[in-house]
Amino acid sequence: xxxxxxxxxxxxxxxxxxxxxxxxxxxxxxxxxxxxxxxxxxxxxxxxxxxxxxxxxxxxxxxxxxxxxxxxxxxxxxxxxxxxxxxxxxxxxxxxxxxxxxxx
Amino acid sequence: xxxxxxxxxxxxxxxxxxxxxxxxxxxxxxxxxxxxxxxxxxxxxxxxxxxxxxxxxxxxxxxxxxxxxxxxxxxxxxxxxxxxxxxxxxxxxxxxxxxxxxxxxxxxxxxxxxxxxxxxxxxxxxxxxxxxxxxxxxxxxxxxxxxx
Numbered sequence: 001x002x003x004x005x006x007x008x009x010x011x012x013x014x015x016x017x018x019x020x021x022x023x024x025x026x027x028x029x030x031x032x033x034x035x036x037x038x039x040x041x042x043x044x045x046x047x048x049x050x051x052x053x054x055x056x057x058x059x060x061x062x063x064x065x066x067x068x069x070x071x072x073x074x075x076x077x078x079x080x081x082x083x084x085x086x087x088x089x090x091x092x093x094x095x096x097x098x099x100x101x102x103x104x
Numbered sequence: 105x106x107x108x109x110x111x112x113x114x115x116x117x118x119x120x121x122x123x124x125x126x127x128x129x130x131x132x133x134x135x136x137x138x139x140x141x142x143x144x145x146x147x148x149x150x151x152x153x154x155x156x157x158x159x160x161x162x163x164x165x166x167x168x169x170x171x172x173x174x175x176x177x178x179x180x181x182x183x184x185x186x187x188x189x190x191x192x193x194x195x196x197x198x199x200x201x202x203x204x205x206x207x208x209x210x211x212x213x214x215x216x217x218x219x220x221x222x223x224x225x226x227x228x229x230x231x232x233x234x235x236x237x238x239x240x241x242x243x244x245x246x247x248x249x250x251x252x
Contacts, residue, residue, distance in 0.1 A: 041173065047239055084229075092227075
């Protein structure tokens with residue numbers, strides 16, 4: 001499976017389009033992590049717990065997108081984009097989307 | 105009176121640790137940027153032509169960085185006067201450069217020659233006091249080209 005955020009893949013021709021595929025994951029913050037984050041707000045610096053949490057949930061959104069692409073029978077996802085939105089206090093949605101295609 | 109003492113203690117803790125963290129972070133960023141200079145991150149959407157020996161893969165890097173108490177206080181004061189909020193500028197600068205570095209590190213593990221179509225996304229994920237910025241997340245992603 002080729003996944004890229006370019007619109008074309010060099011040296012390969014797109015033979016079939018399957019349209020948009022997407023995956024999302026909504027995560028809430030852990031209370032313990034929230035307390036740690038408030039402490040870090042005094043000292044400054046990287047919040048490792050949050051970095052990992054967001055990375056994991058983004059990975060999940062990404063994998064859901066790939067599953068959907070596989071289900072349609074595509075062999076590549078092009079023009080992949082990520083987006084983040086906070087939908088409620090303490091919860092964030094991580095969203096990945098792209099175009100499923102078949103390459104030669 | 106105790107409130108004032110707590111406030112001053114928090115402010116000086118923020119100033120001390122915050123400055124120390126920022127100095128160290130910039131040092132490590134500059135050093136790693138030199139090491140990873142061989143992998144250019146390019147913002148162009150058009151893929152390279154005439155390199156059929158390369159294959160590609162999505163790479164990404166993210167980081168969450170928190171502002172310290174002192175900077176938040178200064179930014180609050182700046183809100184009254186207006187003008188550049190330098191304390192947040194350096195926060196965002198550090199976060200962006202760190203995210204790009206992490207993306208490049210992933211690309212380096214693939215022996216990539218360059219990373220194309222780099223996109224940056226910023227979101228504030230934890231609100232501080234009075235809905236100010238508490239911490240920001242930056243995600244950098246792009247397509248790495250590496251020899252098969």
